[in-house]
Amino acid sequence: MSDTRLSDPVEQPESELDEDDRLKHDFVRAVLDAVEADDTDEVRDLVEPLHPADIADLIELTPGDQRRALIAAIGDQIDGEVISELNDWVREELIDSLSPHQVASFAAELDTDDAVAIIEDMEEADQRAVLRALDPDDRAAIEEALSYPEESAGRLMQRELIAVPEHWTVGDVLDYLRGSEELQTDFWEIFVVDPGHRPVGTCHLSWILRTPRVVSIGDVMKREQTLIPVDLDQEEVALRFQKYALISAAVVDSSGRLVGMITVDDVVHIISEEAGEDILRLSGAGEGDINEPLPSTIRTRMTWLLINLGTAILAATVIAFFSGTIAKLVALSALMTIVSGMGGNAATQTMAVTVRALATNQLTTSNTWRMILREWWISIANGIALGFLMALGCQLYYHDTALSLILFAAMIINSINAGLSGVLIPIGLDRLRIDPAITSTVFVTTMTDCMGFFALLGLATLFNVH
Incomplete structure (x- = not known):
């Protein structure tokens, strides 16, 4: 296979790209108008100066119902490097329209890692057909790469070296x-x-x-x-x-x-x-790719929304338990959303920092307690500051000192709960070999909602605030 990955970039004509090196809307529109007019020569002339990465962007920007016509018009301008730059979903759609020999010819132009990226997501029968169409040396290299686990160095590496x-x-x-x-x-x-x-x-x-x-x-x-x-x-x-x-x-x-x-x-x-x-x-948004098919996106998001629905019911149960207290003092119904909401925001901040630290190996067993203590003090400071502001506002609006003090205490309690949840839950999931980026949000949100409601309503019930 020849090495195209490290080749010098082609300088693009200024008129086709904006200041962020993205294809201009007017240029894309001109290409699509030529496609609609079935003016193949015009399409080819417009696309010819583009770098392979920009051709891939053009294909991705083209609506699905026009994509096949564009690909047909610029067929011989699409090479292995263009395919390797394509979004996974769009590439899969393109490859499905090609014969095994065409896919094999594209794969042969690329380094092994790029060729593997093209072939690895194909159906097993299609994979075998493409591999049979490759030269023996290329086939052996790709088969070896496919034998390694997905997202491993073996899949990522190039075999071409000195x-x-x-x-x-x-x-x-x-x-x-x-x-x-x-x-x-x-x-x-x-x-x-x-x-x-x-x-x-x-x-x-x-x-x-x-x-x-x-x-x-x-x-x-x-x-x-x-x-x-x-x-x-x-x-x-x-x-x-x-x-x-x-x-x-x-x-x-x-x-x-x-x-x-x-x-x-x-x-x-x-x-x-x-x-x-x-x-x-x-966020539970799945792959979040705008080219992902709608059914797949809906299934992924619906799964997490159903889980969140369950946690929301749990939080509502806490509220229902204190319905008598809320009936005595309607102000609690407004204040408890603030307590839980601020706790959720604080927990999200802590959770984002923790997940990032875990992902980048900044957070290890040697500094876990230091991280926990750090978030403990941050949450106390934030809880006192925000609780004081909320208590002051409550006193000025409701003129109820007892309610203001309870709100102050509830803000501090839920802030501490948010800080500890935001750091302990991701760490705990990571220790259990569960990806904290996937599941932390559900547990942390549940903790801050339930504790926020419980702290405010529980204290109001305990001190019989009217």
């Missing part, structure tokens, strides 16, 4: 690079391996170019390197790249043999993808 033995000189390496036509064309780092093909160091291309030919590559290379296990989760891969400021890293199998490499452009995509997933999981 590896040389430690006993070579700089001159040997240069001759090898110049004389081997089948080597990848875009790279900046060379891996040095021992006779067992285990990586022992790395060497930047710039170091080789500035070193005399007679010097051993072992004297030029850097022996310290970060090795990525082939089964490591892609989120952990991204964290290692971020922590050690890596540009690329060797991927090794269970025996320590070099089997591939991961480059920073792959990791940038993963960081963006994982961050987006965590945000959407916190």
Whole structure:
């Protein structure tokens, strides 16, 4: 497979992109008008200057009922790189319209990781048909990648890399690079391996170019390197790249043999993808993709809304338990929504910080208690400050000192509850190997609603406020 991922970007004509490097509405409209007019030449002329990533954006921006016509008009301008840049849902739709031989030809143009991204979501029968249409070497590489767990380093890595033995000189390496036509064309780092093909160091291309030919590559290379296990989760891969400021890293199998490499452009995509997933999981919105089919979106959102309905009923039960107290003092019905709402907002802040800290490995067993104490003091300070403001407002409006003091106490209690819930629930779920980004919101919201209602109404009942 040829390497297209690291090729130089094509400079776009200014008229087609706005200041944020997005396709302008007028340009998209012009392309779609040409598609509707069945003016294939005009469509091709408009699309021809675009970078593959912008062609992918154009296809995604095209309404579903016009997408097939656009694809038909620019058929030979769509290559493997365009397909690799497409949104998953749109790519799946496009691939379904192609023959196995066409998919195979696109996959053969790409690095293994991009080819795997195209093939991995296909039906098993379609996968086999595409793999049969590939060259034996490409097929073997992709089949090996598909054997690794999803979202692992094995799926993410490229097999196309430069590896040389430690006993070579700089001159040997240069001759090898110049004389081997089948080597990848875009790279900046060379891996040095021992006779067992285990990586022992790395060497930047710039170091080789500035070193005399007679010097051993072992004297030029850097022996310290970060090795990525082939089964490591892609989120952990991204964290290692971020922590050690890596540009690329060797991927090794269970025996320590070099089997591939991961480059920073792959990791940038993963960081963006994982961050987006965590945000959407916190809201229960599923994948949150505007190209996702409606039935799938409805099912995902409905599931979480039904769970939230159950927790809302639980909170309503708490209110019903104190219905007599509310009947005596109608002001409680207005104030309890403020107490629970402020608790929910405070808990959301804490939960977001905690989930992020867990996702980025900032929060570990060594600093868990420090994090809990930190949120404890923050919640107390916020509770006192906001409780005082609310109590002051209550006193000025209702002229009821007892009610104002109860509101002050309830705000502090629910603020502390919100802070501790926002940190303890995600940590607890993480310890149970449950993704806190998916389930924290339901539990935290329930805790703040129930405790907010219980604190205010319970104190009012206890002190018999009228």
